[in-house]
Amino acid sequence: QSVLTQPPSVSGAPGQRVTISCTGSSSNIGAGSDVHWYQQLPGTAPKLLIYGSSNRPSGVPDRFSGSKSGTSASLAITGLQAEDEADYYCQSYDSSLSGSVFGGGTKLTVL
Amino acid sequence: EVQLVESGGGLVQPGGSLRLSCAASGFTVSSNYMSWVRQAPGKGLEWVSVIYIGGSTNYADSVKGRFTISRENSKNTLYLQMNSLRAEDTAVYYCVRDRSNGYWYFDLWGRGTLVPVSS
Numbered sequence: 001q002s003v004l005t006q007p008p009s010v011s012g013a014p015g016q017r018v019t020i021s022c023t024g025s026s027s028n029i030g031a032g033s034d035v036h037w038y039q040q041l042p043g044t045a046p047k048l049l050i051y052g053s054s055n056r057p058s059g060v061p062d063r064f065s066g067s068k069s070g071t072s073a074s075l076a077i078t079g080l081q082a083e084d085e086a087d088y089y090c091q092s093y094d095s096s097l098s099g100s101v102f103g104g105g106t107k108l109t110v111l
Numbered sequence: 112e113v114q115l116v117e118s119g120g121g122l123v124q125p126g127g128s129l130r131l132s133c134a135a136s137g138f139t140v141s142s143n144y145m146s147w148v149r150q151a152p153g154k155g156l157e158w159v160s161v162i163y164i165g166g167s168t169n170y171a172d173s174v175k176g177r178f179t180i181s182r183e184n185s186k187n188t189l190y191l192q193m194n195s196l197r198a199e200d201t202a203v204y205y206c207v208r209d210r211s212n213g214y215w216y217f218d219l220w221g222r223g224t225l226v227p228v229s230s
Contacts, residue, residue, distance in 0.1 A: 002155060033215070034214055034215070034216070036215070036216040036217075038156075038217075045205055045220040045221065045222055045223055046156065046205075046217075046220055047220070048216060048217060048218050051211070051214070051216040051218070052214060052216070057218065089155065089156050091156075091158075091215070091216070091217075092215070093215040097171075097172070098169050099158055099161065099169055099170075099171060100146065100148075100158035100161075100215050101158065102155060102156040102157065102158065103155070104155045105155040105156070
């Protein structure tokens with residue numbers, strides 16, 4: 001059972017918009033900790049996609065965006081492309097654990 | 112080139128020990144928070160341990176007392192000493208950098224090293 005909760009799977013057709021939710025608690029997201037998102041393509045290491053809840057590292061397309069409110073965060077992907085098919089993970093810092101916590105991951109399928 | 116390269120993985124029996132290494136290039140390990148993150152086969156990501164710039168450390172409850180994170184500044188290398196290994200420690204272990212030094216996001220990942228724990 002992961003500390004952060006994500007839906008196991010989402011799907012969408014090419015060109016559509018999808019969102020992935022990430023729900024935490026008062027010891028992590030609700031305590032003001034930033035949320036970060038990673039994309040993991042099959043057989044590869046995760047890659048930082050969004051940091052500080054809504055910032056994109058250099059090279060990440062602006063089709064990817066993040067937001068945070070209360071004890072939850074979400075990742076939005078617009079203009080869905082076949083290459084976006086991957087696993088997505090949210091991550092934050094938990095003050096009660098004094099360490100990082102991840103969501104269980106969401107598998108995105110592009111129909 | 113800025114990169115992390117893990118090594119030291121391999122099959123180990125339950126109760127055994129293993130030391131993972133992570134060689135960094137293009138930046139200084141001791142100037143960043145450095146962590147280990149693992150991923151069991153077909154499962155999600157799990158943070159394992161961190162070493163801060165000052166040298167203090169912290170661990171996930173699942174490995175506390177069994178794993179030790181350290182670094183060797185002269186070799187610009189991060190280590191993870193794993194003792195009393197269990198089947199549930201079977202995973203790919205990634206070495207990661209938190210360049211933000213406190214915002215806890217991992218901007219650089221190694222390719223990982225597989226540690227199967229089995230008799």
